[in-house]
Amino acid sequence: MKLKGPQIFTKTLREEGVEIIFGFPGGAVLDIYDQIYKENFPHILVRHEQGAAHAADGYARSSGKVGVCLVTSGPGATNTVTGIATAYMDSVPMVIFTGQVTSPTIGTDAFQEADITGITRPCTKHNFLVRNIEDLAKTIKEAFYIARSGRPGPVLVDLPKDIMQSETEYKESNSLKLSFTEPKYLPDAKQLQQALELIKKAKRPLLLVGGGIILGRATNELKEFAEKTKIPVTATLMGLGAFPGTHPLWLGMPGMHGTYYANMAICNCDLMITIGTRFSDRVTGKTSTFASNAKIIHIDIDAASINKNVLADIPIISDAKSALQEMNQSLDQDHFAVNEEENKKWLDQIAEWKAYAPLTSYSEGDKIKPQKVIETLYKLTKGEAIIATEVGQNQMWSALYYHFDYPNTFLSSGGLGTMGYGFPAAIGAQVAFPDKTVVDIAGDGSIQMNIQELATAVNYKLPVKIVILNNGYLGMVRQWQELFYEKRYSHSDISQIPDFVKLAEAYGAVGLRATKPEEVEPTLKKGLNIPNTVVMDFHVEREEGVFPMVKPGTSLSETKLKKEELS
Amino acid sequence: MERKDQTITFLVNNKPDVLARIAGVFSARSFNIESISANITMNPEITKIIIVTRGDTATVTKIKNQTKKLVDILEVSHLKEKSSLQREMILVKVKLTNENRGKVMEIIKDYNCRLITLEANHCVLEATGNKNEVKNILKRLERLGIEDLSRSGILAL
Numbered sequence: 001m002k003l004k005g006p007q008i009f010t011k012t013l014r015e016e017g018v019e020i021i022f023g024f025p026g027g028a029v030l031d032i033y034d035q036i037y038k039e040n041f042p043h044i045l046v047r048h049e050q051g052a053a054h055a056a057d058g059y060a061r062s063s064g065k066v067g068v069c070l071v072t073s074g075p076g077a078t079n080t081v082t083g084i085a086t087a088y089m090d091s092v093p094m095v096i097f098t099g100q101v102t103s104p105t106i107g108t109d110a111f112q113e114a115d116i117t118g119i120t121r122p123c124t125k126h127n128f129l130v131r132n133i134e135d136l137a138k139t140i141k142e143a144f145y146i147a148r149s150g151r152p153g154p155v156l157v158d159l160p161k162d163i164m165q166s167e168t169e170y171k172e173s174n175s176l177k178l179s180f181t182e183p184k185y186l187p188d189a190k191q192l193q194q195a196l197e198l199i200k201k202a203k204r205p206l207l208l209v210g211g212g213i214i215l216g217r218a219t220n221e222l223k224e225f226a227e228k229t230k231i232p233v234t235a236t237l238m239g240l241g242a243f244p245g246t247h248p249l250w251l252g253m254p255g256m257h258g259t260y261y262a263n264m265a266i267c268n269c270d271l272m273i274t275i276g277t278r279f280s281d282r283v284t285g286k287t288s289t290f291a292s293n294a295k296i297i298h299i300d301i302d303a304a305s306i307n308k309n310v311l312a313d314i315p316i317i318s319d320a321k322s323a324l325q326e327m328n329q330s331l332d333q334d335h336f337a338v339n340e341e342e343n344k345k346w347l348d349q350i351a352e353w354k355a356y357a358p359l360t361s362y363s364e365g366d367k368i369k370p371q372k373v374i375e376t377l378y379k380l381t382k383g384e385a386i387i388a389t390e391v392g393q394n395q396m397w398s399a400l401y402y403h404f405d406y407p408n409t410f411l412s413s414g415g416l417g418t419m420g421y422g423f424p425a426a427i428g429a430q431v432a433f434p435d436k437t438v439v440d441i442a443g444d445g446s447i448q449m450n451i452q453e454l455a456t457a458v459n460y461k462l463p464v465k466i467v468i469l470n471n472g473y474l475g476m477v478r479q480w481q482e483l484f485y486e487k488r489y490s491h492s493d494i495s496q497i498p499d500f501v502k503l504a505e506a507y508g509a510v511g512l513r514a515t516k517p518e519e520v521e522p523t524l525k526k527g528l529n530i531p532n533t534v535v536m537d538f539h540v541e542r543e544e545g546v547f548p549m550v551k552p553g554t555s556l557s558e559t560k561l562k563k564e565e566l567s
Numbered sequence: 568m569e570r571k572d573q574t575i576t577f578l579v580n581n582k583p584d585v586l587a588r589i590a591g592v593f594s595a596r597s598f599n600i601e602s603i604s605a606n607i608t609m610n611p612e613i614t615k616i617i618i619v620t621r622g623d624t625a626t627v628t629k630i631k632n633q634t635k636k637l638v639d640i641l642e643v644s645h646l647k648e649k650s651s652l653q654r655e656m657i658l659v660k661v662k663l664t665n666e667n668r669g670k671v672m673e674i675i676k677d678y679n680c681r682l683i684t685l686e687a688n689h690c691v692l693e694a695t696g697n698k699n700e701v702k703n704i705l706k707r708l709e710r711l712g713i714e715d716l717s718r719s720g721i722l723a724l
Contacts, residue, residue, distance in 0.1 A: 118587070125636075
């Protein structure tokens with residue numbers, strides 16, 4: 001059966017189980033868009049290609065499936081780069097299709113030409129330029145395979161227009177021979193045994209887990225392991241939701257804006273079991289003093305992440321699920337029991353730290369406190385919403401005050417720290433879960449970075465809720481300027497902002513505003529109940545800071561609870 | 568940890584962008600490429616790339632781990648200086664005068680160099696050798712007047 005490029009494109013995507021494409025058309029991909037039109041292939045038209053990439057990312061993070069986006073050549077392709085780099089840093093499985101100028105004009109600086117495979121080489125897991133129509137189906141299959149296998153990541157496929165316009169004899173994909181074989185990521189038995197021996201001997205053990213638990217679908221195994229061993233758990237930003245946020249063994253997030261007790265536990269533990277995290281500088285603080293009293297077991301699917309920032313005593317290259325399953329099984333066979341006395345001492349110490357610096361210690365006054373908005377949101381949604389965030393103070397307050405009990409419910413740009421990520425990501429999540437409450441927690445600065453996607457949300461009747469913590473500042477920039485630049489607020493005051501309520505209405509969404517503490521709950525209640533895209537503009541205390549905080553370059557032991565301690 | 572020249576060989580699929588991907592890992596992770604050579608192996612579908620970088624063994628491990636993740640990399644090996652054979656080739660254009668002509672010929676003889684061209688005022692010679700041999704040849708020729716020089720990347724087995 002002879003098929004043209006766009007027919008092979010949609011056919012192969014269907015075979016890969018693709019349910020939706022996020023995209024934006026343009027000259028180089030018009031043939032594909034014509035096929036999408038003819039087949040009525042599910043497609044969400046965004047308003048900016050960066051939005052397409054973030055929406056595909058949010059779809060992938062919330063559903064665990066591969067997110068797909070399609071854009072045209074040149075600026076269409078380059079506009080996705082921030083979204084691709086965001087997904088790359090957080091190991092999100094995505095396939096990005098970009099149009100390309102015709103093969104003979106590649107390299108001639110043709111209209112809307114960009115060397116997108118060259119541009120995205122450092123921020124994709126792999127990328128392809130399709131040079132022959134015969135390679136198209138196989139390349140697409142390989143792209144999906146690479147995106148979802150091992151440590152997941154974004155894969156870009158560049159499609160020259162003339163290749164897509166040509167035709168070839170189509171082979172069923174199950175007859176295609178891929179260049180890759182299924183990699184195995186099982187733990188080494190000897191190393192695992194050594195790890196278990198350390199765990200059995202430890203007096204103050206701690207679990208530090210990351211996004212690898214969620215990506216590896218190992219949350220149940222983690223809970224079983226923590227409960228069996230009674231080891232307290234802290235999770236990085238990317239790992240929020242990997243362990244129930246209301247569990248007695250839960251310590252919250254560690255690091256620069258981590259909880260006091262998670263940071264103290266890291267400083268005082270004698271064994272750290274790290275799974276699926278890469279020791280980001282935001283987690284470790286000064287690496288030379290990080291967990292300096294502890295032996296470190298590091299389990300990760302990516303060998304390159306082990307010993308990269310922090311040296312491991314026992315490095316184990318494995319996917320999180322296999323390692324935890326085997327450890328749980330071994331503990332069962334050994335009839336493992338914790339030393340009750342030592343365990344109690346350790347948990348009591350942690351309880352003391354918790355009592356000394358609870359998260360609820362922020363002061364309330366006559367202005368809306370951003371923390372209160374998030375706590376109320378948590379209460380009203382019973383912690384069951386999918387929360388996307390932008391980047392900055394809003395992100396950190398969300399991480400601290402919305403207690404994530406479930407995996408795949410916290411969507412945030414952890415590695416790259418991309419302002420403008422949250423709203424399109426929330427759109428992607430709402431597409432994946434039309435019946436769930438999806439909220440983007442934003443700052444007044446970051447929401448303006450992809451606010452054009454209000455049109456997308458309204459167009460597809462996606463009832464995403466946007467909670468703006470509006471302080472008229474680039475809040476985190478202002479906080480750093482206050483603490484480390486003697487209050488020289490260089491270009492961080494953005495109080496000249498649009499009227500977000502009117503803006504929402506202009507796009508056909510609903511706009512609500514709250515300016516007093518007593519308006520927080522009624523506004524959230526009302527907004528959550530409106531079956532439409534809703535923008536809720538909370539005018540919060542302008543100079544509220546995110547605390548606890550560890551000054552950059554210092555040790556976690558120097559966690560400060562309020563700004564007076566930092567200046 | 569001692570920083571010294573480290574030789575890493577890569578067996579890769581013979582595709583146009585693989586070298587760029589490897590070089591990209593080096594630049595993105597702040598590792599410097601001191602020398603590079605690449606050509607097909609006995610199997611024309613597989614290319615061997617040999618890169619010399621400076622660093623300690625931890626640097627080598629990081630480079631190996633990061634490059635192994637690339638899709639078209641088949642094998643990455645660290646070649647230890649003592650247990651491997653390393654050669655480099657140089658082409659040197661040397662200024663010839665009545666005074667130095669004899670000394671240039673002496674060097675050619677001492678190091679088994681090949682005389683590629685010989686003209687009235689200069690000659691081009693070719694030499695291969697290990698790091699020290701090449702260094703010594705260049706040191707001696709430098710005193711006599713090198714007009715141009717090309718060095719290959721390190722070849723190693």
